[in-house]
Amino acid sequence: xxxxxxxxxxxxxxxxxxxxxxxxxxxxxxxxxxxxxxxxxxxxxxxxxxxxxxxxxxxxxxxxxxxxxxxxxxxxxxxxxxxxxxxxxxxxxxxxxxxxxxxxxxxxxxxxxxxxxxxxxxxxxxxxxxxxxxxxxxxxxxxxxxxxxxxxxxxxxxxxxxxxxxxxxxxxxxxxxxxxxxxxxxxxxxxxxxxxxxxxxxxxxxxxxxxxxxxxxxxxxxxxxxxxxxxxxxxxxxxxxxxxxxxxxxxxxxxxxxxxxxxxxxxxxxxxxxxxxxxxxxxxxxxxxxxxxxxxxxxxxxxxxxxxxxxxxxxxxxxxxxxxxxxxxxxxx
Amino acid sequence: xxxxxxxxxxxxxxxxxxxxxxxxxxxxxxxxxxxxxxxxxxxxxxxxxxxxxxxxxxxxxxxxxxxxxxxxxxxxxxxxxxxxxxxxxxxxxxxxxxxxxxxxxxxxxxxxxxxxxxxxxxxxxxxxxxxxxxxxxxxxxxxxxxxxxxxxxxxxxxxxxxxxxxxxxxxxxxxxxxxxxxxxxxxxxxxxxxxxxxxxxxxxxxxxxxxxxxxxxxxxxxxxxxxxxxxxxxxxxxxxxxxxxxxxxxxxxxxxxxxxxxxxxxxxxxxxxxxxxxxxxxxxxxxxxxxxxxxxxxxxxxxxxx
Numbered sequence: 001x002x003x004x005x006x007x008x009x010x011x012x013x014x015x016x017x018x019x020x021x022x023x024x025x026x027x028x029x030x031x032x033x034x035x036x037x038x039x040x041x042x043x044x045x046x047x048x049x050x051x052x053x054x055x056x057x058x059x060x061x062x063x064x065x066x067x068x069x070x071x072x073x074x075x076x077x078x079x080x081x082x083x084x085x086x087x088x089x090x091x092x093x094x095x096x097x098x099x100x101x102x103x104x105x106x107x108x109x110x111x112x113x114x115x116x117x118x119x120x121x122x123x124x125x126x127x128x129x130x131x132x133x134x135x136x137x138x139x140x141x142x143x144x145x146x147x148x149x150x151x152x153x154x155x156x157x158x159x160x161x162x163x164x165x166x167x168x169x170x171x172x173x174x175x176x177x178x179x180x181x182x183x184x185x186x187x188x189x190x191x192x193x194x195x196x197x198x199x200x201x202x203x204x205x206x207x208x209x210x211x212x213x214x215x216x217x218x219x220x221x222x223x224x225x226x227x228x229x230x231x232x233x234x235x236x237x238x239x240x241x242x243x244x245x246x247x248x249x250x251x252x253x254x255x256x257x258x259x260x261x262x263x264x265x266x267x268x269x270x271x272x273x274x275x276x277x278x279x280x281x282x283x284x285x286x287x288x289x290x291x292x293x294x295x296x297x298x299x300x301x302x303x304x305x306x307x308x309x310x311x312x313x314x315x316x317x318x319x320x321x322x323x324x325x326x327x328x329x330x331x332x333x
Numbered sequence: 334x335x336x337x338x339x340x341x342x343x344x345x346x347x348x349x350x351x352x353x354x355x356x357x358x359x360x361x362x363x364x365x366x367x368x369x370x371x372x373x374x375x376x377x378x379x380x381x382x383x384x385x386x387x388x389x390x391x392x393x394x395x396x397x398x399x400x401x402x403x404x405x406x407x408x409x410x411x412x413x414x415x416x417x418x419x420x421x422x423x424x425x426x427x428x429x430x431x432x433x434x435x436x437x438x439x440x441x442x443x444x445x446x447x448x449x450x451x452x453x454x455x456x457x458x459x460x461x462x463x464x465x466x467x468x469x470x471x472x473x474x475x476x477x478x479x480x481x482x483x484x485x486x487x488x489x490x491x492x493x494x495x496x497x498x499x500x501x502x503x504x505x506x507x508x509x510x511x512x513x514x515x516x517x518x519x520x521x522x523x524x525x526x527x528x529x530x531x532x533x534x535x536x537x538x539x540x541x542x543x544x545x546x547x548x549x550x551x552x553x554x555x556x557x558x559x560x561x562x563x564x565x566x567x568x569x570x571x572x573x574x575x576x577x578x579x580x581x582x583x584x585x586x587x588x589x590x591x592x593x594x595x596x597x598x599x600x601x602x603x604x605x606x607x608x609x610x611x612x613x614x615x616x617x618x619x620x621x622x623x624x625x626x627x628x629x630x631x632x633x634x635x636x637x638x639x
Contacts, residue, residue: 006533006615008622019528030429053358062625064618066565067529067572074526077360084355085428085449093452101453174407182414186463189418193464196498196511254515271445271517278453278516281460 008063015055019072022048022079029082049079100327102283105276107323112249112256119203120245123210124217131218141208141215150216156223163225163232164303177296184240185288188247192281195251198259202251209244231305234312236295242319243287250277250284348506350521352447363522365440367502370510370520376434381420385413421459426452431523445507445519454516461512469495532571533615548605549612555595556620562633564621567614571607584610 025041025048037045056072063069106113130137135152142151150162194201213233220229257273258266294311302308348364392409424432430442430450442458444450472495502508507519570587573580588606591597591613601609621631 006531006619006622007626008618009531009533012531016528023528033428050356053354053356057358062622064561064564064621064625065531065533066568067526068531071526071528073361074524076354076358077362077524080354080360081429081443084447085430097452174404175410178407178410178414182410185414185418189460190463190468193461193468196461196464196515197494267514268517270514274457274515274517275451275453278455278457278460282453282456 008059008065008068011058011062012065012068015051018048018051019055019075022052023075026075026078026082030078034082045079046083049076049083052076052079097279097282101279103323103326104328105279106246106249106283107328108276109249109253109280112252113245116202116206116245116248116252119206119248120210120241123207124214125210127211127214128218128221129214130211131215132221135219135222138215138219141211146212150219152219152222154219156225159220159223160225160228163228174296176300177292180295181289181292184243184292185285188243188284188288189281191244191247192251192254192277192284195248195254195277196258197255199252199255202248202255206244206248228305231308231312232299235298235308235315236291238312238315239287239294239319240291243284243291246280246284246287250280253277347522348508350507350519354447362443362519362524364506364508365438365520365522367508369438369440370502370508373432373434373438373440376437377421377432380433381416384416388412388416418459421462422452422455425459426450426455430455435520436523439523439525440520441523442518442520445513445517450518454518458510458512458516458518461510461515465499465501465511469499472496529572532568532611533618549609551595551613551616553620555597556617557631558595558634559617560631560633560636561621564614564617567610567617571610571614581606 022045025037025045028041029037029045034042052072052075056069056076059065059069059072127141131141131152138147138152150159191202191205194205217226217229220226253273254270254277257269261269264272294315298311299308302311347366350362350364351359352362353359388409392405396405421432425442429436431440435441442450442455444454469492472492497504498511501514502510509519513519567587570580570584584606585603588601588610591610592601624631
């Protein structure tokens, strides 16, 4: 008497060859990328994937072979990632990022950008006014390390000296620039991350930074160095402060999605805002890099006030044009 | 669907995360365990540390001291920054959603509702790590950096608050950390399984003739004693290979339990134990699968035969 023939085994025997083929293609794609598949294989991949899904569906209904079920489940998952997880080429991703995604996302969050910008400005003007009236307040806004010898008691000469510092030799400029970039980028990313904590720390960070900035401004303005102070600050400051504002705006978007999720559940609303914010943070890191180059190299070598203002204006015009108008047509289309 | 064996199997390994594909089939991804994720993170941190050490020590040795060109150090400074901040982003956005540490632990990142993992989501989930790991670390080791003149109670409260953020994966079933919540991602067990032979049909015993012959016959009543759970336990037992031969006694004991339960009259000789279990497995599976075709599932030996 022959042994029992299992229907589920017949089912498996008929399809096993295509599972193995799919397994082999998926393994190749996982190890060497989807691009390594030959044209013919690329054509059969989606067909085999759908075949595996349908096998899984049938197997769940008729088979009790645990190994087959687990294998089909895993195979379908791997094929699913291979078929739907396909990424475009990095060059293409970067192109769409800078030509469209980054400026468009900034425009979508324009009210957050405005709010963050206004907060920073309020801080700055408040710091300026308070320090101008009572110069002792300077010490409340600026820590000694940050002041590094530039406070209300410093002589006009050394204050001026700080604006035209040539401390860094030609050789050290690159290092200085890269130090500034990494430091600022870290602050920017933290500023964004703090948005998760309901956004209050973002406002605090913006205000304290604004207060310190205003306090310095007041000290320099007292000695009639106000114009030169801004000439020193703004060539890189326009880009750098804008990047800080953008990171904060991204953080505020997170906070807003958590506090006022609208119709979506909080988690979904957070994830939606988070992806927009990610685009902005990535763009802001690039802006910090540009600012670091200007601050570390240009500022240390060019001391002419009109030239400094010219560069500041140039960067401001560029960012307004880039963030405000680039990629607009294609978005409407 | 809750009785589907694959889902039950998934539950043994962790919380299932069902995703319906565009083709309308439900795939049961399994949420990665918190311990595996922590291990992966520690591994990655070690890799980063080693890379940083090699980079810096290598440069110092190559240039003979801390001298060397300022531009060289500028570049190294940048590389250090990129390693610290973009190591995770780089690896996770490269198609498989895995860092080297995650690969070792067999876990991967995926979009929480299935779609393509976007670069933006990867950036966000890793930038949030500042808030989850580095800020709480700073709060624990040197709280004066975060809030210089804070009174004691404020330090205490903010440390707790930050630890809650860091421990977020432990407080939800899907093991989402703050970065996952913000990015809409989830970390799952990377699928991998090997197709083995079919116990019911492929397996040939050494002393078996080419055309398999059934040596024992089981009545329906005898086979109906067990359900799917017992079938799969039996499958695991038959597939297990212990080089020390420890499974021989287990199989012997199981065979005795089965013969007693189904009231098998004759004694099974020791050398026939495996053959007997295989045939019982085949008969049981055939019976259960036949009932399955009529929409009747018997989950285990305790469930009523519906």
